[in-house]
Amino acid sequence: MHELSIAREIIAIVQDEMNNLNLTKIEAVNIRLGALTGINADALSFGFEASVVDTNLDGAELIIEEVPIRGKCRSCGKDFEVAEFMFLCSHCSSTDLDVITGEELDIDHLVGS
Ligand SMILES: [Zn+2]
Numbered sequence: 880m881h882e883l884s885i886a887r888e889i890i891a892i893v894q895d896e897m898n899n900l901n902l903t904k905i906e907a908v909n910i911r912l913g914a915l916t917g918i919n920a921d922a923l924s925f926g927f928e929a930s931v932v933d934t935n936l937d938g939a940e941l942i943i944e945e946v947p948i949r950g951k952c953r954s955c956g957k958d959f960e961v962a963e964f965m966f967l968c969s970h971c972s973s974t975d976l977d978v979i980t981g982e983e984l985d986i987d988h989l990v991g992s
Contacts, residue, residue, distance in 0.1 A: 882919055885984070886926035890936055892986060897935065900991075905939040907990040913946045915981035920945055948981030 893908055908927075912918055920943045927941040948961040954973035961981070967974055 882922035883926040883930070885918060886923055886930050886941075889927065889941075889986065890930055890934065893936060893939075893989060894934075896986075896989060897991065902989070902991040903935070905936050905989055905991040907940045907942050908936075909942045909944065909987040909989070911944050911946050911983045911985045911987050913981040913983035914948045915978065916984050918984065944987065946980050946983050949979050950976040951979050952976045 889908065889910065893905060896902070897905065912920060912923070924941050924943065931937050931939055948964075949958055950961050950966060950968070951958040952968035952971060952973050953975040955968060955971040957968065957970045958979060959969040961978075966976060966978075968976055
């Protein structure tokens with residue numbers, strides 16, 4: 880399961896931050912997850928909950944902000960949400976576009992003490 884290894888990577892990064900910031904308890908880990916990553920948010924939450932048991936993150940909640948795919952059209956310069964993986968400008972129907980969001984997998988912030 881791909882999400883389980885990602886959950887473990889997130890935990891490792893958070894543990895590094897806990898050391899850096901001298902935190903002993905984490906209540907929540909807020910991440911931003913882009914739709915283009917193909918990562919299933921429910922599976923990631925499940926993997927996280929299963930992996931924090933008996934670590935210093937035990938009890939921490941993973942809060943996932945899902946980021947939609949947005950494109951910016953190179954023809955007309957407008958930006959728009961890409962629905963259903965239709966990479967087509969909703970203003971002028973051009974297919975010449977840049978993806979501007981949707982590839983995120985970032986830890987946004989931690990809530991801890
Ligand atoms: Zn356009």
